[in-house]
Amino acid sequence: MTETGKPLLRVLQGEAVWPPPLWLMRQAGRYLPEFRALRDKADFITRCMTPDLATEITLQPIRRYAMDGAILFSDILILPWAMGQSLEFVHGTGPVLGPIRSQADLDRLDPKRVPEATAPVMETLTRLRGILDGPDTIGAAQGGRTTLLGFAGAPFTVACYMVEGHGSREFDATRGMAYADPLLFDRLMARLTEATADMLVAQIDAGAEAVMLFDSWSGLLPPNQFRRHVIAPTRAIVQEIHARRPGVPVIGFPRLAGVMATEYARETGVRVLALDTGADMTAMSRLLPDNITLQGNLDPLLLLAGGDAMTQEARAIRDAMKGRPHVFNLGHGVVPATPPEHVGELVRAVREIGQ
Numbered sequence: 001m002t003e004t005g006k007p008l009l010r011v012l013q014g015e016a017v018w019p020p021p022l023w024l025m026r027q028a029g030r031y032l033p034e035f036r037a038l039r040d041k042a043d044f045i046t047r048c049m050t051p052d053l054a055t056e057i058t059l060q061p062i063r064r065y066a067m068d069g070a071i072l073f074s075d076i077l078i079l080p081w082a083m084g085q086s087l088e089f090v091h092g093t094g095p096v097l098g099p100i101r102s103q104a105d106l107d108r109l110d111p112k113r114v115p116e117a118t119a120p121v122m123e124t125l126t127r128l129r130g131i132l133d134g135p136d137t138i139g140a141a142q143g144g145r146t147t148l149l150g151f152a153g154a155p156f157t158v159a160c161y162m163v164e165g166h167g168s169r170e171f172d173a174t175r176g177m178a179y180a181d182p183l184l185f186d187r188l189m190a191r192l193t194e195a196t197a198d199m200l201v202a203q204i205d206a207g208a209e210a211v212m213l214f215d216s217w218s219g220l221l222p223p224n225q226f227r228r229h230v231i232a233p234t235r236a237i238v239q240e241i242h243a244r245r246p247g248v249p250v251i252g253f254p255r256l257a258g259v260m261a262t263e264y265a266r267e268t269g270v271r272v273l274a275l276d277t278g279a280d281m282t283a284m285s286r287l288l289p290d291n292i293t294l295q296g297n298l299d300p301l302l303l304l305a306g307g308d309a310m311t312q313e314a315r316a317i318r319d320a321m322k323g324r325p326h327v328f329n330l331g332h333g334v335v336p337a338t339p340p341e342h343v344g345e346l347v348r349a350v351r352e353i354g355q
């Protein structure tokens, strides 16, 4: 199949395709027994940095479900790690980083280290692209129809973890720094914005056909701060990618942004707006120009529950978006307790048409 024949890539470029292509955030993960089997072999960062392992983990959900998109197995926190910030994934706790709280902490980060430190990630992308576009060796009758997606965290969300030093519900230290020491916070954001654009361009050069910016915590900011720390850096990254690698679609995911998601879509230049579980896809669709592709937004807990409740809601979302470019996805990542059979049921429900 030619590149332009990939259903997901076509929709990311603005074409309506029926039934909609699908992939799931966190489709490679702990809910899959084959992922858990590899998990014992190496810690999380080693898995991300070992092309054999990262390639295999990325392909696991493609083999099982023939997803339309394969998202690189990595993490948004690999960028701060590559700049020299300490990072550990602690079992049961999540990521733990040496927090950035001062200019001296910031000065210890070195964006020039990123290309060398992330070389294995680029190698993984190149291998994946070769496998996905090559003869069908992955046993999912893919025949070159799967689109390879790269990604990064958006600067604000990455800054949340860098400043806080760990996950949080509110990220008070981060918002506190943005308000109390705006110059320091802006310098951190500027560094992240540049490094993120460079890394995404490198991912595209290595084989990614589209890239996604995860702004998981953007919804914590009030409107003016959202404009400054979410819309402005995202626009800068999108412009940089468009200038350097024209035509590569960028998916933006301003999670929990509510009504600000419309301004985000109009102002940042993202080609695709990914919506979280709480967004009304139909209302968003009316508010936005119809050349913007929408992605989303089944509740991951409906996927956990499975059954009729899941298939009915999935079809309702799919059918409401018929005729506009839409990528079917969840509103957030697959939760670890999800039975793998439910994912199979969901994929069938979205692909089955005519009843």
Ligand SMILES: Cc1c2[nH]c(c1CCC(=O)O)Cc1[nH]c(c(CCC(=O)O)c1C)Cc1[nH]c(c(CCC(=O)O)c1C)Cc1[nH]c(c(C)c1CCC(=O)O)C2
Pocket: 024, 025, 026, 027, 028, 029, 030, 039, 044, 071, 072, 073, 074, 075, 076, 077, 089, 093, 094, 095, 151, 167, 214, 216, 333
């Ligand atoms: C905020 C964020 C992170 N990472 C990510 C986000 C944005 C999306 C979101 O809001 O969920 C993005 C991410 N993380 C991971 C991917 C890989 C691709 C995919 O399958 O979607 C992607 C795209 C793998 C991962 N990233 C992580 C795992 C679990 C690692 C393990 O326990 O083996 C995976 C598969 C670890 C991680 N990484 C992060 C946290 C908070 C945690 C711990 C909590 C958790 O385990 O879910 C930071």
